[in-house]
Amino acid sequence: MVQAALGVLKPTGNPFLDLCIWKGRFPSRKAQFCTMELKRDPMLEQVVLPLLGNGDMIMSWQGVRxxxxxNRRYLPECDEVGGGLFNYRPILKWDIPAVFEAHRYMGIKPNPLYSQGMGRVGCMPCINCRKDELREIALRFPEVIDRIDRWERITQQASKRGAATFFAGSNTKHPKGSIANMSAVEVMEIASIRQAVEWSKTARGGIQYDLMIATDATACSSAYGLCDSGADGFNDTNVQLGEAA
Structure with missing residues (x-):
């Protein structure tokens, strides 16, 4: 196992994958280290702290609602962190329609992924993505699932348990109820990205396939009602995905 881990502990060129290999696992809702180590900490170290060191005041604009x-429900619209750093949340009280109305007013086209069933567009996919969102990704962008499958196999080699799944295996529904006493092979069999995709196609608690789900990879699908908006650019499905996490 040590030799296998050493074999993959080298830069891949993808910060997210490198972090997962180093950790020997993927992030989860309860251990979402990707946000801290790839977003927050680099911003603090490379931007915020140097500016504060010069005596500047920083107003950090945050697009959270x-x-x-x-956790975000009780945030203040503006607060002082200290040392000259302030957080400002200008759209904190906005609802979803207001966000897209602002796009229309300013003549800005929303990310086309919002019209392709995605609720999150920062990462592809996010470890917190919805069941229907995963189904849409597998339908429209099967290469993304192939990429995650490769990442699982690579990260698995650096895992102490010998198993690493993109979505937390502890959330997987199976007869044994817990993965605690399962072998690495068993965990990968029931909780891999491929199995998660199959589960995303089911209904009734995952016990049967949903025959009513859409199978048209070009049709508009939006959790935010964008397909009915009729606004120019909202149904633009011409999008390319890179190797971003």
Missing amino acids: ADESI
Whole structure:
């Protein structure tokens, strides 16, 4: 196992994958280290702290909304972190229609992925993506699933358990109820990205395939009602995906 880990512990050119290999696992909702180590910490170290060291005041604009999560629900619109750093959340009280109305007003086309079933567009996919979102990704961008499958196999070699799944295996529904006493092979068989995609196609608690789900990879699909907006650019499905996490 040590030799296998040493064989993959080398830069891949993808910061997210490098981080997962180094950790020997993928992030999860309870251990979302990707946000801290790839977003927050680099911003603090490379931008915020140098500016504060010069005696500047920083107003950090954050595009978060109160209805996105319980943690964000009680955030203030503006607060002082200290040392000259302030957080400002200008759209904190906005609802979803207001966000897209602002796009229309300013003549800015939303990210086309919002019209292709995606609820999140920062990462492709996010470890917190919805069931229907994963299904849309697999339907429209099968190469993304292939990429995650490769990442699982690479990260698996650096894992202490010998298993690494993109979505937390502990959330997987299976007869044993827990993965604690499962072998690495068993974990990968029930919780891999391929199995997650198959689960995304099911209904009734995952016990049967949903025959009513859409199978047209070119049709508009939006959790935000964009398909009915009729606004120019909202149904633009011409999008290319790179190797971003």
